[in-house]
Amino acid sequence: MSAHSVPGTTAAPSTGHAPGDDPVLVVEQLSASIAGQQVVEDVSLSVAAHGVTAVLGRNGVGKTSTLRALLGLIDRTGRVTLAGQRIDRLPTHKIVQRGVGYVPEDREVFAGLTVAENLRLAERDEHPRRELVERLFPDLTARRDQRAGTLSGGQQQMVSLARALLNDNTVLLIDEPTKGLAPKVVDEVAVALEEAARDVPILLVEQNLEVVRRLARTAVVIEGGTVVHTGSAQALLDDEELTQRLLGVHVEAAEVAP
Numbered sequence: 001m002s003a004h005s006v007p008g009t010t011a012a013p014s015t016g017h018a019p020g021d022d023p024v025l026v027v028e029q030l031s032a033s034i035a036g037q038q039v040v041e042d043v044s045l046s047v048a049a050h051g052v053t054a055v056l057g058r059n060g061v062g063k064t065s066t067l068r069a070l071l072g073l074i075d076r077t078g079r080v081t082l083a084g085q086r087i088d089r090l091p092t093h094k095i096v097q098r099g100v101g102y103v104p105e106d107r108e109v110f111a112g113l114t115v116a117e118n119l120r121l122a123e124r125d126e127h128p129r130r131e132l133v134e135r136l137f138p139d140l141t142a143r144r145d146q147r148a149g150t151l152s153g154g155q156q157q158m159v160s161l162a163r164a165l166l167n168d169n170t171v172l173l174i175d176e177p178t179k180g181l182a183p184k185v186v187d188e189v190a191v192a193l194e195e196a197a198r199d200v201p202i203l204l205v206e207q208n209l210e211v212v213r214r215l216a217r218t219a220v221v222i223e224g225g226t227v228v229h230t231g232s233a234q235a236l237l238d239d240e241e242l243t244q245r246l247l248g249v250h251v252e253a254a255e256v257a258p
């Protein structure tokens, strides 16, 4: 796939749910500003109906802002189609109700509440998937009465992921889930994401390229608020020159340099 090409961004299906392997989320010409400054510019990308689509790029290029614009958390223009339905004019709570789960970069657990209370507050569905969450995060079950603010960064990340996985979402937007975590915990989070991705497609902002290599099928690279490359994640990471040029790292490096 060549730079600037965006697969699967043809006109969104006009009816019902995305059939077969059609992308579950199609983003066309998304632009967004914060305090009058444009931080997302004409972003077009699509999220496959299965597995993980990674959003990559150096620090400050607009990855988080792209997710926030998709959710309507910042002013945006453009077209966003979820399983064939336009969601770009909906307020955030309606977008969430339609099945867009969000795991923010800073985890946003309720520090004064217990693990169990944090999870209960997130339950939206009539039959929340508690068994899945208990299977993926046994440590959280053991710590159900511990205040979330006293958990380690990795454990808080598990709470944040668990909250999104409790509900039957159509797609998950997950922002830098391994940021600042020890290698062993990065591994645990990657295992959980791998398992979660069997169940729900994921748009994943991630700087740890080992995690990207392990999880992602497609990589979308952002630079200066816009998409500069879309293609196979494997092919990108196997191409030392391209990875260096787009991400500023050698392929062997585990993290993208600032």
Ligand SMILES: Nc1ncnc2c1ncn2[C@@H]1O[C@H](COP(=O)(O)OP(=O)(O)OP(=O)(O)O)[C@@H](O)[C@H]1O
Binding pocket: 034, 035, 039, 057, 058, 059, 060, 061, 062, 063, 064, 065, 066
């Ligand atoms: N609340 C804000 N107020 C002003 N500018 C902001 C705000 N949030 C983000 N920006 C700016 O928007 C641009 C994109 O930021 P964003 O957080 O989306 O980048 P990013 O690619 O996710 O970065 P990182 O990898 O460091 O998390 C940056 O120039 C940033 O300084």
